[in-house]
Structures are given as structure tokens and as C-alpha cells.
Amino acid sequence: MTDKNGFFDLSKSTLSRRTALKGLAACAGLTLAPGFVRYSQAQSSAPIKIGFQSHRTGIGAAYGRWYEKTSAAAVKAINDAGGINGRPVELVIEDDGTDPGRGAEVVGKFATQHKTDIVFGTLFSHVVIGSAPAAGENKIPYFVVSEGHHVASTKLNRYVFQPGITDVKSQIQSMAPWIAANAGKKVTQIFPDFAFGYDHRDYLPPALKAQGAEVIAQIAIPPTESSFTKYFPQIPAETEVIYHVMVGPAVLTFVKELGEFYGSNRPQLFGFMDSLEATDINSPGLEFLDGSHFWEGSPRYAQADDSAAQKAYRAAVGIDDNGAAVGDPKDVSTASHMFGCWETLYVVKKAMEDAGYKGPEDRAKLVEATEALTEFAEGPEHPQGPKTFNGKIHQCFGIQNISKVEGGKLTVVHKTKIEDGLYEAEGDYTTQAL
Amino acid sequence: MHFGPHLLLAALEGLVTSAVLALTALGLSLVFGVMRVVNVAHGEFFMLGAVLAWAISTAIPGHPTVGFLAALVLAPLIVGAIALLAERLVLRRLNYNPEATIVATIGMLYIIQQLALSFYGPEARPVEPPFSYRILLPWFGYSGYKLSIIAASALLLVATWLVLTRTKIGLIMRATQYDSETAQAFGIPVDRVYAGVFALGAMLAAIAAVLIVPISQAHYLMGQDPLLLSFIVVIIGGLGSLRGTVVAAVLIGLSDGIISVFFSPTLAKIIATLLVAMVLVFRPQGLFGTASR
Numbered sequence: 001m002t003d004k005n006g007f008f009d010l011s012k013s014t015l016s017r018r019t020a021l022k023g024l025a026a027c028a029g030l031t032l033a034p035g036f037v038r039y040s041q042a043q044s045s046a047p048i049k050i051g052f053q054s055h056r057t058g059i060g061a062a063y064g065r066w067y068e069k070t071s072a073a074a075v076k077a078i079n080d081a082g083g084i085n086g087r088p089v090e091l092v093i094e095d096d097g098t099d100p101g102r103g104a105e106v107v108g109k110f111a112t113q114h115k116t117d118i119v120f121g122t123l124f125s126h127v128v129i130g131s132a133p134a135a136g137e138n139k140i141p142y143f144v145v146s147e148g149h150h151v152a153s154t155k156l157n158r159y160v161f162q163p164g165i166t167d168v169k170s171q172i173q174s175m176a177p178w179i180a181a182n183a184g185k186k187v188t189q190i191f192p193d194f195a196f197g198y199d200h201r202d203y204l205p206p207a208l209k210a211q212g213a214e215v216i217a218q219i220a221i222p223p224t225e226s227s228f229t230k231y232f233p234q235i236p237a238e239t240e241v242i243y244h245v246m247v248g249p250a251v252l253t254f255v256k257e258l259g260e261f262y263g264s265n266r267p268q269l270f271g272f273m274d275s276l277e278a279t280d281i282n283s284p285g286l287e288f289l290d291g292s293h294f295w296e297g298s299p300r301y302a303q304a305d306d307s308a309a310q311k312a313y314r315a316a317v318g319i320d321d322n323g324a325a326v327g328d329p330k331d332v333s334t335a336s337h338m339f340g341c342w343e344t345l346y347v348v349k350k351a352m353e354d355a356g357y358k359g360p361e362d363r364a365k366l367v368e369a370t371e372a373l374t375e376f377a378e379g380p381e382h383p384q385g386p387k388t389f390n391g392k393i394h395q396c397f398g399i400q401n402i403s404k405v406e407g408g409k410l411t412v413v414h415k416t417k418i419e420d421g422l423y424e425a426e427g428d429y430t431t432q433a434l
Numbered sequence: 435m436h437f438g439p440h441l442l443l444a445a446l447e448g449l450v451t452s453a454v455l456a457l458t459a460l461g462l463s464l465v466f467g468v469m470r471v472v473n474v475a476h477g478e479f480f481m482l483g484a485v486l487a488w489a490i491s492t493a494i495p496g497h498p499t500v501g502f503l504a505a506l507v508l509a510p511l512i513v514g515a516i517a518l519l520a521e522r523l524v525l526r527r528l529n530y531n532p533e534a535t536i537v538a539t540i541g542m543l544y545i546i547q548q549l550a551l552s553f554y555g556p557e558a559r560p561v562e563p564p565f566s567y568r569i570l571l572p573w574f575g576y577s578g579y580k581l582s583i584i585a586a587s588a589l590l591l592v593a594t595w596l597v598l599t600r601t602k603i604g605l606i607m608r609a610t611q612y613d614s615e616t617a618q619a620f621g622i623p624v625d626r627v628y629a630g631v632f633a634l635g636a637m638l639a640a641i642a643a644v645l646i647v648p649i650s651q652a653h654y655l656m657g658q659d660p661l662l663l664s665f666i667v668v669i670i671g672g673l674g675s676l677r678g679t680v681v682a683a684v685l686i687g688l689s690d691g692i693i694s695v696f697f698s699p700t701l702a703k704i705i706a707t708l709l710v711a712m713v714l715v716f717r718p719q720g721l722f723g724t725a726s727r
Contacts, residue, residue, distance in 0.1 A: 056556075057556070058655070059655070061551070061556025061557075061654075062555075062556045062557050062558075065555075065556060222700065226650055226656070226659065227447070227450075227451070227649075227650065229443065229576075230443070230447045230695045230699070232574075233440050233443060233695060250558065250650065250651070250653075251558070252558060252560055252651050253649065253650050253651060257577075257649075260568055260576065261574055261575055261576075262574075262575065263568060263570065263575045278557055279557075279558070283560045284560055284562040284563075284566075285560065285566075
């Protein structure tokens with residue numbers, strides 16, 4: 001290849017005095033920027049740095065934005081109340097592109113470059129699974145808010161925790177009795193063809209079987225799919241309930257096409273809110289969902305019996321009664337999941353205080369202190385509800401909400417109990433070396 | 435579901451895919467045919483069309499049809515203007531050098547994508563279809579709007595074909611494609627033809643996006659699949675051949691629809707890619723392409 005146009009000829013551009021001055025000014029500006037403030041105080045008052053692995057871009061971007069908002073609100077609340085062990089908390093955010101490879105790099109970057117105390121905040125299960133080994137190698141505690149079963153399966157490592165949101169296996173187990181009793185006995189499952197979907201694929205059939213119902217068909221859909229009608233003929237005609245859980249930007253299309261396919265003559269629908277997070281339930285084409293039911297981690301719409309803690313949490317994060325950003329009704333939140341960021345940060349606070357955490361040299365102590373936790377009471381720190389924590393499998397257990405779509409809102413019709421979602425531990429992280 | 439209706443559904447789905455694909459791929463094919471520029475940012479013009487359709491249709495109050503029709507006219511024009519600007523500011527300055535333009539359009543891809551993320555956001559946003567008539571077949575329901583996409587696309591393809599073969603502009607474009615140096619010697623403003631073709635290519639992608647957005651939603655990453663499929667179509671059909679592009683789009687769309695309904699979508703992608711490999715091995719100029727001079 002010849003370089004006729006001098007395209008790659010760097011000698012053409014000479015550095016002028018003006019450019020040099022501009023560069024100098026930019027550098028000066030950077031050092032003045034807030035991130036570069038040097039803490040001249042003693043080590044003890046330097047901030048605790050929490051590396052936030054955020055899905056800023058990629059298919060998880062809508063979640064990432066709300067995870068950041070919620071975490072920022074929680075950090076502000078924690079700092080306003082005196083921080084952790086008297087030290088302020090600071091979030092260091094890196095984008096993982098909702099990509100497992102990037103995720104592992106980001107964890108490494110937090111551990112070696114930013115030297116954060118912990119890593120926190122990942123949602124998408126494939127990113128968690130991809131990043132967990134990096135957390136183990138760097139021996140940095142990794143607090144995820146993912147709802148997948150991978151943490152509780154004890155297939156990851158001792159540094160990975162999920163103390164702020166329940167896992168899919170527990171969610172399914174606690175809701176199966178309601179589905180079998182109220183929706184129908186013959187269930188067809190539609191789920192995304194990757195880790196998170198496989199949790200649904202693997203745990204729903206046994207959970208329903210225990211209730212005398214059965215899964216008659218399982219339809220896996222690639223997470224990047226943009227058109228769904230072609231999958232619907234696989235739904236058996238005798239289906240009484242379609243159990244759907246979809247993720248990614250095309251979820252709205254999925255529901256609309258299901259509506260066009262069935263019209264008003266549809267089977268019962270039971271969905272995971274993941275299918276509609278960050279999406280207005282009153283979007284055109286979603287009338288079809290009227291009367292159907294959804295799992296919600298934390299209710300999107302303000303409920304009549306909301307606790308004072310729930311109201312305070314909603315106000316702090318900045319969401320209105322419809323679960324949208326205050327001042328922008330079109331900016332719908334990911335309410336079913338993002339509460340987990342708030343609660344996880346308070347678990348981190350509790351564990352760091354229990355461990356007398358001072359800095360990265362105390363990371364092992366932090367792991368042990370987290371494992372020693374057993375219970376989180378409902379309150380301002382845990383607005384979604386009370387939880388128990390199993391230190392052996394690094395997973396919390398809590399209540400689930402089943403909500404009905406009616407009048408353009410989601411109203412909670414059933415709340416499960418913590419005991420409904422408990423299961424036998426599949427292993428024990430505490431036997432692994434630190 | 436029985437075989438007959440099942441096949442009907444598959445064919446309908448395939449035809450909708452084909453219709454959108456044909457328009458998008460035609461834009462890519464024109465740009466390559468006339469300018470010899472491989473436009474990697476083509477999918478982003480598609481995405482811009484969809485995003486603008488959302489912006490325009492939400493900005494215009496009243497019946498969704500009004501907003502949609504406004505988007506159908508305005509969004510391609512705006513995208514065309516952006517493409518024109520990109521052509522003037524970037525491609526022309528690289529003298530349409532094939533290697534440099536590939537790198538430059540990759541850069542454009544990222545710039546447009548990240549600008550969309552910054553100003554439009556990460557959400558998938560819906561656009562209301564101009565009408566929502568649901569055709570009730572004995573076995574299943576089907577969106578009337580989807581059928582109208584097929585018709586609209588066919589009309590646009592015929593119109594493009596008429597412009598290319600029956601008008602002076604088309605003649606000038608074909609002359610430039612055939613031999614740009616000779617065309618210039620005969621007083622054809624090749625430079626302006628290039629600008630126009632690049633804008634037209636982007637506009638075709640934008641129109642396709644406006645048509646598809648009521649059934650699929652605008653999202654800042656939506657340009658990737660159309661780009662890949664357009665390349666597949668253009669390679670199979672033959673670069674710069676209008677007829678080849680349309681035939682290949684129908685072929686790929688239908689096979690994608692039918693194979694994914696009866697087997698799996700992954701198999702459909704595998705077969706499409708295999709087809710590309712076979713075409714490249716046995717007929718490198720594509721099914722309808724002419725051997726390069």
C-alpha cells in the first residue's frame with residue numbers, strides 16, 4: 001500500500017507553540033478536576049474507594065445508568081451520615097461494555113491501577129461469570145447485584161458476594177406455587193439463550209413439578225435477537241401459561257409481537273420484570289399485557305402499603321410514584337433490580353465496620369466479616385424488605401413480589417415469604433483458602 | 435401448528451426481513467458500486483434513521499400517522515445531509531482511497547454510535563406504527579403494518595431502479611460507476627456525483643430504518659446486524675448490481691425466515707455465512723456482478 005496522500009505521514013504536522021500551550025492548559029485543567037484532588041489528610045480519612053463495574057454501554061446500558069443513579073444516592077446517604085468507619089466513600093466508575101472480557105479487564109484495572117478497596121455493581125450474569133476469576137486472582141472482594149444463581153451455586157470463588165438481591169433459583173422456587181395455583185398447570189418457557197436464561201431453564205421445571213404443574217416446552221432465544229414472531233409457532237397449543245423472561249433492547253418488540261400473534265385469545269402470561277425494565281408499561285403495543293402478571297424484585301409503582309423506608313429510598317434515588325425519574329416521566333427506572341445496589345452498599349458498610357476495615361490489606365478480613373452476616377432487617381438500609389444471608393454460599397434470601405398489570409400500572413397482588421425461597425446449599429465458599 | 439400455516443408465517447417473516455434488507459443493502463451496494471468505497475458506517479446511518487424517526491414522531495403531536503409520515507420524509511433527509519457532510523469532510527479529503535476510507539468509516543461508525551448514546555441514551559424507544567391493523571388468519575394473527583413494509587419497500591426499489599435506468603441522473607451515476615476518469619473527461623462532475631451517491635446510500639438505509647422502527651424500536655446499537663446482513667447480501671448479489679442485491683436480499687431474508695422458524699436462527703446465520711463463502715470461492719464477482727476490470 002502506498003501512502004499517496006501522506007495519510008500516515010506524521011512529520012507533516014509540526015507542533016506549534018499555540019498547540020503546546022493548549023495542551024499544557026488542558027493538563028492543568030485535568031489536575032484541578034475533582035478526581036485528582038490529593039488527600040493531604042492522614043490515611044485514616046482518605047476515602048474508601050469502591051470500584052463500580054458499570055454497564056454504561058452495550059445491551060445493559062439502561063440498567064447501568066440506573067445502577068449508577070441508585071449507587072450515587074446510596075453513597076450520598078452513607079457519606080451524609082458520616083461515611084464508613086468515619087471515612088467518606090467514593091465511587092470509581094469504569095464501563096465494562098456489558099462484555100465479559102472487558103469486565104475481567106475492568107476488575108483487574110480496579111485492583112492494580114485504581115487500587116479500589118472492593119469491586120461492586122455488576123448485573124449481567126455473563127459479565128459476572130467472566131469477571132469473577134479476575135476478582136479471585138487479585139483477591140479483591142467483588143459484590144455483584146446480578147440475581148443470577150452463579151454466586152450461590154458456589155462455582156465462582158470466595159471473593160464474590162451477592163448480598164443485596166436474591167437469586168433466580170430462589171425467586172422461581174418461591175413463586176412456583178403461585179403460578180401453579182393461579183395461572184395454570186401447563187407452562188411454556190421463553191428465555192434468553194445465555195447464563196441468566198439457563199437459570200430459569202434449569203430451575204423452573206423442578207419447582208413447578210413440586211406443585212403438580214409442568215413445563216411443556218422451552219424456547220431459548222439469542223439475546224441479540226430483534227424479531228420474535230418466528231419463535232411463536234413453537235409454543236404448543238395446549239399451553240396455559242407463557243412464562244417469559246427476556247433481556248436487552250428488543251424486549252418491547254417481543255411483547256408486541258406476542259400480542260399480534262395471539263390477540264385477545266391468549267394464554268395466561270407470567271413474566272419476569274426483566275422483560276420490561278426501563279420500559280414504560282403504557283408503551284404502544286403493550287395493551288396486550290393488561291391482566292398479566294409479573295415478578296418484581298422491588299415494585300416499580302408506589303404501592304398503598306409502602307413503608308416509610310421505601311418512600312425515603314424512592315425519594316433519595318429520585319423516582320416518582322410511577323417508577324420514572326422525577327421530572328421526566330419517560331425515563332423509566334429499573335426498579336426491580338437497582339434497589340440491590342443500595343442494599344449491597346449498606347451491607348458493605350456493615351461488613352467493613354464489623355471488620356474494622358482500614359485498607360486493601362484488610363480485604364481478607366472483609367470477606368470473613370461479610371460471611372459472618374446472617375440477617376438484614378427491613379429499614380432505611382434495606383427498603384425492599386427483610387433478608388437473611390447465607391455466608392457459606394454468599395447469597396441473600398428475601399421476599400418476592402408478584403404484580404398484576406391493571407389500569408396502566410403494576411399492583412402487587414402477592415408477596416412471598418423468605419422461607420419460600422430457601423434451598424439446600426450446593427457448596428461452601430468458606431472452605432476455600434483466602 | 436400445521437405445516438402449511440407454519441410455512442406461511444415463516445415466509446411472511448422472511449419477506450419482511452428481505453424488504454428491509456433489500457433497501458439497506460442497496461444503499462451499501464450503490465456506494466460501493468459508484469465510489470468503490472466500503473462504507474462500514476452504513477449500519478449507523480440505518481440507526482440514525484430510526485433514532486431520528488423516534489425524535490420526529492414524538493416531537494409531532496396528534497395522530498401517530500402524521501408523526502410517522504413526517505419521520506418518513508424528514509429522517510432520511512437529515513441522515514442524507516449528515517452523510518453529505520461526512521463525505522465532504524472526510525471521504526473527499528482522503529481522495530476516496532479504498533484503504534483509508536475503510537479506516538475512516540470505521541471511525542465514523544464509532545463516532546455516530548457514541549453520539550447517539552450520549553444524546554439519545556441507551557434505551558430502546560418505541561415508535562407508534564401509523565396504523566395497527568391486525569390481520570386475523572385462521573391460525574394466527576399477523577401485523578398489517580408488517581405487510582405494508584413489504585409493499586413500501588417494493589415501491590421504493592422500483593423507484594430507485596427507474597431513477598437509475600430512466601433518468602439523466604441515473605445515467606450520470608452509471609457512467610461514473612463504469613469509468614469515473616472517462617466520465618470526468620466528458621464533463622461529468624464526478625466529485626458531486628460521489629457526494630450525491632453517498633448521501634443517497636445513507637438515505638436508503640435511513641428509509642429502511644424508519645419503516646422497521648415501529649416494529650422493532652430505536653436503539654443505539656441497532657446498526658450492527660443490518661450492516662453485517664447487508665454485506666452478506668451485497669457479496670452474494672454482486673457489488674454494485676441492483677438486481678443482484680434485490681435477489682440476494684430476498685434469498686437471504688426468506689431462508690432466514692424459513693430456516694429460523696423450522697430449525698434455529700443460528701442455523702440460518704450459519705447457512706447465510708456459508709453461502710457467502712461459497713460465492714466468494716466459486717463466483718467472486720457475486721451472482722449478478724460483472725468481473726472487475
